Amino acid sequence: MGCSALSTKQERRFPDDFLFGTATAAYQIEGGWNADDKGESIWDHLTHNNPTVIKDLSNGDITADTYNNYKRDVEMMRELGLDAYRFSLSWSRILPNGLTNKVSEAGFAFYNNYIDEMVKYGITPMVTLYHWDLPQKLQDLGGLANPLFPEWYEDYARVVFEQFGDRVKHWITFNEPREICYEGYDAGRNAPQVNATGIGSYLCAKNLVMAHARAYHAYKNDFAPSQGGVCGITICVNWVAPLTDSEEDRFEAELSRQGQWGLYAEPIFSEEGGFPKELSERVAQRSIEQGYPRSRMPEFTDEEKAFVKGAADFFGVNHYTTFLISATEKFSEHAFSDFETENHYLDEWPKSASDWLNLAPNSVLNALTHLKEKYNNPVIYITENGWSTRHDAGLIDDDRIRYYRAALENVLDALDAGVNLKGYMAWSLMDNFEWFAGYTERFGLYEVDFEDPARTRTPKKSAFVYKQIIKKRVIDHEYEPSSMTMTIDEGH
Numbered sequence: 001m002g003c004s005a006l007s008t009k010q011e012r013r014f015p016d017d018f019l020f021g022t023a024t025a026a027y028q029i030e031g032g033w034n035a036d037d038k039g040e041s042i043w044d045h046l047t048h049n050n051p052t053v054i055k056d057l058s059n060g061d062i063t064a065d066t067y068n069n070y071k072r073d074v075e076m077m078r079e080l081g082l083d084a085y086r087f088s089l090s091w092s093r094i095l096p097n098g099l100t101n102k103v104s105e106a107g108f109a110f111y112n113n114y115i116d117e118m119v120k121y122g123i124t125p126m127v128t129l130y131h132w133d134l135p136q137k138l139q140d141l142g143g144l145a146n147p148l149f150p151e152w153y154e155d156y157a158r159v160v161f162e163q164f165g166d167r168v169k170h171w172i173t174f175n176e177p178r179e180i181c182y183e184g185y186d187a188g189r190n191a192p193q194v195n196a197t198g199i200g201s202y203l204c205a206k207n208l209v210m211a212h213a214r215a216y217h218a219y220k221n222d223f224a225p226s227q228g229g230v231c232g233i234t235i236c237v238n239w240v241a242p243l244t245d246s247e248e249d250r251f252e253a254e255l256s257r258q259g260q261w262g263l264y265a266e267p268i269f270s271e272e273g274g275f276p277k278e279l280s281e282r283v284a285q286r287s288i289e290q291g292y293p294r295s296r297m298p299e300f301t302d303e304e305k306a307f308v309k310g311a312a313d314f315f316g317v318n319h320y321t322t323f324l325i326s327a328t329e330k331f332s333e334h335a336f337s338d339f340e341t342e343n344h345y346l347d348e349w350p351k352s353a354s355d356w357l358n359l360a361p362n363s364v365l366n367a368l369t370h371l372k373e374k375y376n377n378p379v380i381y382i383t384e385n386g387w388s389t390r391h392d393a394g395l396i397d398d399d400r401i402r403y404y405r406a407a408l409e410n411v412l413d414a415l416d417a418g419v420n421l422k423g424y425m426a427w428s429l430m431d432n433f434e435w436f437a438g439y440t441e442r443f444g445l446y447e448v449d450f451e452d453p454a455r456t457r458t459p460k461k462s463a464f465v466y467k468q469i470i471k472k473r474v475i476d477h478e479y480e481p482s483s484m485t486m487t488i489d490e491g492h
């Protein structure tokens, strides 16, 4: 009786065919770093040779040990009632030397088993080919700064499409180009820690975009006709807004957007093709002032532009937070940096365990509507979105629940606004190796006991809330799990 008053309020529903999932990445969950004939990756290399760069001196040698626990992972997907699961392949597990002269049967077997287990229970695999773990042998040759990189990447992609494409219909070529190129080949932060400020990221950007387009065309020409899947790229699109309404701040925020994601999105998704205009102009002008004979940013030939333009079936968006940009406050030590400015946050935004991650209002909605307008309403999947808590925060993660509910309300707002959004992957299925933070920051819906050799996984409160949203296709802000015992519902 008491409910009848409430039921007059229209409940907003997620479409039945909207894909709800979770995401992970190979180096962060697999372990088995040298199992069978797996080759070394740049993250194995960095953490083994320079362990003090990781906050708790840890590494991904074993991490959640998915290499041995993959069946439990799929069981968790079934417990949650997931429609889809996004994970990445370790290139050097499949091609130990990075090149196709040697393939690993053990690597094929591991991924075949993982995929088969998902498919058996009706879970759609969404596969990322590259989530930061380049084979070290290719890095020895310059990695993504080598102009041959697009060729090596296409060769790898073909092996993968051939091997797994009968069951995998959603392909993502790269995860987060900015974090690969800017952090890895420019600022010297991410592996391979190349410090080539103002040069490395642009070389890498062009090679990455060309590699993506080569893999995309290989797929569309030679595999999609028989396999019938789609291929896109995942770019980190945090919302970047001006700190004040001044023209200078607005311009700097636009430049920051161009540097953070436009550099990779524009050549593929814009009408014009090529690198973003204002950023290209700024880099060209600064390069001359700095005494270079030409711009530090390479150009695309007309032929290359045409090859890359439109080369994606969807835009994968990783979204976490909002940054506010000011024209006057810049990192002084980044004098060469053409776009990175100090990121501001408002004090009232709730803080996570990660210093860069805050809960800003309408963050997801602002990013998605911007992409809709800018790139002619592309098909979008949110391929990551999530919240960190401290390693000792326990299972009652109400702040993560608040974050997910806010983000998913924004997903509904975006659908209402006509954004062509087809799915949402929560980061992450379980706690894992959080790069430089090691195991000190946790993003999982399931807690993993890293002290336990069995790497036991236990659902957090957020897992029950996410499960309920997926099942009911609505966000019930009042819902509280009646117990912390997880079961698999019928049909999963």
Ligand code: BGC
Residues within 6 Å of the ligand: 025, 028, 175, 176, 179, 236, 318, 384, 427, 434, 435, 443
């Ligand atoms: C990356 C993940 C990472 C997450 C949280 C994303 O940028 O793709 O690998 O764990 O952010 O930091």
